[in-house]
């Protein structure tokens with residue numbers, strides 16, 4: 013459990029502080045409800061207040077009935093005298109029932125809306141935080157527990173209503189009891205305090221346990237989900253991974269069960285202690301009532317009403333405590349949601365900044381050093397990197413796995429800021445730039461671009477989510493990426509759902525997805541196109557076509573940043589940067605880098621020749637570039 017050290021602020025609170033905090037928590041729920049549906053909130057509040065008044069009036073009427081029935085005179089006379097009070101009891105009961113149903117309807121209307129408002133509140137923020145926050149383990153832990161907060165906010169409405177109902181009813185019963193005899197009130201409180209203590213103690217324990225185990229539970233659920241995951245399904249079967257996953261799922265579930273057992277036995281012990289104290293308080297209460305009757309300090313009718321008031325009062329108090337307990341438990345999760353929103357606000361991508369020049373001549377990386385936040389690696393992902401990306405040119409980034417190519421692309425897109433050095437868009441430092449403006453100017457297509465579980469149309473159109481659908485533009489983008497054939501082969505064309513496991517869902521191949529991804533980036537129509545290994549799943553012909561088209565974009569004035577391991581594809585790039593361990597090892601044109609006598613370590617030439625060697629046919633040596641007196645090299649030829 014060493015990796016889980018989350019401590020919510022509530023864990024530091026004592027029981028008294030919790031009780032004191034309760035009104036504020038109820039207040040924040042009411043504010044949330046007001047934002048969700050003011051009218052429904054008023055309806056619930058009015059119905060609950062009316063219900064409380066009806067209950068108090070009902071109790072007073074019961075007292076009148078008892079006084080009349082237990083008074084002097086003929087039975088028929090006493091009955092007749094009690095009729096008006098009896099009618100009042102019936103009327104208050106009917107009014108109470110009607111108001112209850114009004115409140116139930118209002119609560120039912122309010123709850124889903126509160127859930128939506130609370131969910132939107134955090135989703136809207138989390139979608140706008142810096143990428144570094146999303147990748148931050150601490151932020152994720154907060155996200156894990158806060159996700160329960162929206163559901164808790166929904167449930168809090170019901171518990172809030174129940175708490176208010178029970179509180180109003182309790183005040184009514186306590187008022188009547190005080191009027192009957194002031195000594196009865198503290199006794200009523202004594203009867204219920206032990207259960208209040210026990211309920212709050214149990215809730216607090218459950219919350220602490222939840223926080224300690226939240227990631228364990230998530231990991232267990234993940235194992236369960238892997239067993240039914242569509243993408244994992246082939247490997248699960250062929251490699252017989254099912255029993256392995258199941259075994260670990262069971263081990264994790266059993267560990268969780270032991271925690272539940274521990275909590276249950278603690279709860280049983282606490283409950284038993286509380287019940288003992290409640291029993292003693294009940295005996296004392298009825299004892300006092302007996303003494304009052306015995307000494308003649310209280311009449312029989314009053315004692316009868318007092319018994320009813322004590323029973324209703326203690327039932328209300330019991331309900332109040334139980335509901336308060338639920339409310340408290342839920343409020344802890346809502347508080348987590350509040351903390352997540354605060355943390356997200358702190359880490360939001362700023363929505364202001366310097367506008368970028370309308371026409372940028374070049375983006376320049378000046379001695380950029382960058383280490384991923386939270387990593388313990390001593391070596392930065394990028395170290396003193398200087399790269400120039402002129403507008404309208406093709407710049408290729410090549411290098412071994414982990415050399416920093418994708419990281420450089422992410423910094424270019426404004427997803428991270430350098431720790432040292434600057435990324436300059438002409439004169440404007442990207443760290444100070446208006447990020448929305450910067451994002452607007454780039455389109456990215458990576459090897460693992462997102463496969464949206466939507467229709468083919470949306471999968472391309474989502475490149476420009478705000479723009480209205482224009483089928484001509486979508487067709488042009490698809491044609492550009494060679495995705496038009498894929499789309500026309502789909503059972504419902506553009507409207508085919510690309511999500512296996514849903515009705516009408518269809519699965520396409522990796523290469524077909526890649527064509528759609530390229531079409532999406534093309535549809536975005538940004539000034540800088542970053543293509544990170546975009547063609548790895550394409551067949552040779554399609555790949556060639558995509559590269560030719562990408563070159564064509566540069567001719568139209570767009571800037572292309574091309575990341576690839578297929579060195580043959582970068583031979584037409586205007587500049588090639590070769591990265592090694594986060595540094596630029598060498599750069600130049602293809603011809604310059606292929607010259608055996610070139611300055612620098614000759615890394616590109618070595619890598620190229622290794623690739624070319626793999627394409628040797630029948631013992632013939634791979635061709636070398638034309639300027640060395642050989643025909644242009646194509647490792648695949």
Ligand SMILES: Nc1ncnc2c1ncn2[C@@H]1O[C@H](COP(=O)(O)OP(=O)(O)OP(=O)(O)O)[C@@H](O)[C@H]1O
Pocket residue numbers: 147384387393411412413414415416417418419420
């Ligand atoms: N999100 C991340 N968090 C922490 N470290 C990362 C992250 N992404 C990459 N790295 C690390 O940064 C270094 C550079 O990775 P990067 O993905 O930029 O390499 P690359 O040249 O694109 O590699 P490849 O050719 O395999 O795609 C690697 O050491 C990698 O482990």
